[in-house]
Amino acid sequence: MAQITFLAAVCALLLSHTFISGVQGTSFTIVNKCNYVVWPGVLSNAGVSTISTTGFTLRRGESKTISAPASWGGRFWGRTHCSQDSAGKFSCLTGDCGSGKLECSGNGAAPPATLAEFTLDGAGGLDFFDVSLVDGYNVPMLVVPHGGTGQNCTYTGCVVDLNDSCPSELKVMKREGGDGVACKSACEAFRQPQYCCSGAYGTPDTCKASSYSEVFKRACPRAYSYAYDDKSSTFTCAKADYTITFCPSPNTSQKSSSEGQNTGTPSINGTMVYEGALDESAASPSIFTHVFGSHAIAMDILFFSIYLLSLISFFHGTSGTTFTLVNKCDYTVWPGILGNTQLDSTGFELPSGGSRSLQAPPSWSGRFWGRTSCASDQTTGQLICHTGDCGSTQIECNGRGATPPATLAELTTGSGTQDFYDVSLVDGYNLPMIVEPRGGLGMCFSTGCINDLNRQCPTELRVDSGEACNSACEAFGTPEYCCSGPYATPDTCKPSVYSEMFKAACPKAYSYAYDDATSTFTCTGADYTITFCPSSTSKKSESNTIPTTATTYGSITGSGQVSSEEKGSWLPYLLTGDSSKSLSDAVFHTTLLAIFLVFLS
Secondary structure, three states, rough: OOOHEEEEEEEHHHHHHHHHHHHHOOEEEEEEOOOOOEEEEEOOOOOOOOOOOOOEEOOOOOEEEEEEEOOEEEEEEEEEEEEEOOOEEEEEEEOOOOOOOOOOOOOOOOOOEEEEEEEOOHHOOOEEEEEEEOOOOOEEEEEEEOOOOOOOOOEEEEOHHHHOOOOOOEEEEEOEEEEEEEEOOOHHHHHHHHHHOOOOHOOOOOOOOOOHHHHHHHHHOOEEEEOOOOOOEEEEOOOOOOEEEEEEEEOOOOOOOOOOOOOOOOOOOOOOOOOEEEHHHHHHHHHOOOOOOOOHHEEEEEEEHHHHHHHHHHHHHHOOOEEEEEOOOOOEEEEEEEOOOOOOOOOEOOOOOOEEEEEEEOOOOEEEEEEEEEEEOOOOOOOOEEOOOOOOOOOOOOOOOOOOOOEEEEEEOOOOOOOEEEOOOOOEOOEEEEEEEOOOEEOOOOOEEOOOOOOOOOOOOEEOOEEEEEHHHHHHOOOHHHHHHHHOOOOOOOOOHHHHHHHOOOOOOOOOOOOOOOOOOHHHHHHEEEOOOOOOOOOOOOOOOOOOOOOEEEEEOOOOOOHHHOOOOOOHHHHOOOOOOOOOHHHHHHHHHHHHHHHHH
């Protein structure tokens, strides 16, 4: 009888969430972390209901939450350098909407402007969203979904200041000889069909990336850089709220590339995930108000969720962490593992499409990597791998690390406290890899390097026929590349042309020893999926047509075999912002919820 009561209470809460969220629509929280005033503009698509404001002032550090009706579609952008003349006409140097007023009143942004574009409750009940530089760039922007579900329910944006690196022929100046305040698209600058994807270049087959759009894409790999830049630029969520941040804050982590654990609380900044991040206080209000409309109920739920999350952290801290390794490469990978405590395996064979989970004890620290092109000697039986070899001559690495070059996933797990994790190219690169936390608390962003650097590796760093790419330290062995000797501090060891090549391709990964600002990530009480060769298959076009295929870029889900039915909108996940927990974990968290309901009664 007690079990039935538990389940009834849980079901009632879940149903109330579904009903209330459907009625309320979607909340957008706009946050200004720039060191200057931004005047956000809002434009609704034709034929949909408008929202309460079309433009407002957002001073440094301020935020504003706007509710959008169901099935809303439109865009947000930031206007900068705005003023009002003696006649009362309001105008902005960048992103101006031409209304002459603070409210844009149905007018869009004058290029160049960074755009956040949304179509809510589209095909399959999914929201589709992106950050676009197709109309140029004026301000860094990050979009973070909260409380949603889906394989591709992750953040996107462009947090790099492109105004500094903008080609002179695209740069918009505040005044003659002054600083750049925006960066035009090539279409806006030259008005040529090949840049505008118009006329004879009006299809995906004829309109290709230009040298100018590639400047945008290298800096901001998740943002649209030209009209048909679909493969890595469209993201989807079901039943999410969203935070849109101008100038997401830079990472302040002091973590070095050594094995020591960072004691600070780094904010996330990576241009790909790239991507700077919001503090949790800015993110949490939208979670609670979206799920429970009443302020009084929201406060009760806040205290309830704090208690529940404490329970989750406690039980997770005592049970350890699960690492799931997934091979999406079209070849076999032999993962290697090195840690302060030995796991069930230190190395094994993982065929294409395979996965394996390992349990780590609390406070575990170590690294994972992939060995490739491995074979056993027919005479001695010794296993030798062309890349990532650990020198044990066996499938098990037995306490040995990877021989460079090798892509590394490095993790230090807490015991009810923060985990720290990164993907490192400090020892070079041998295959694509992404790390995704599941079920944790905090910002908990994915990180990794999904580009095939072997194809673009400089000749002087290339291994054999292109199976791996050395770091400059490994290739040349000099102190300035190895951050050693007189170059052994963050002040003296700076990025090289080689590490910058790694960073441009993989902005979230460590590219050299002191590359901390965009490369360290944190989560509390999470499990982790480490995927070799993650895929990206979105077919969404730049137009307003709703796509039927969702991308999987940056949001890998466990073994790759978890069905959509196993990703239900469990209330604990809505409270924590998780979107990819397995069904068994959902049952565990729901049990904790039931226990707490009994406690309340």
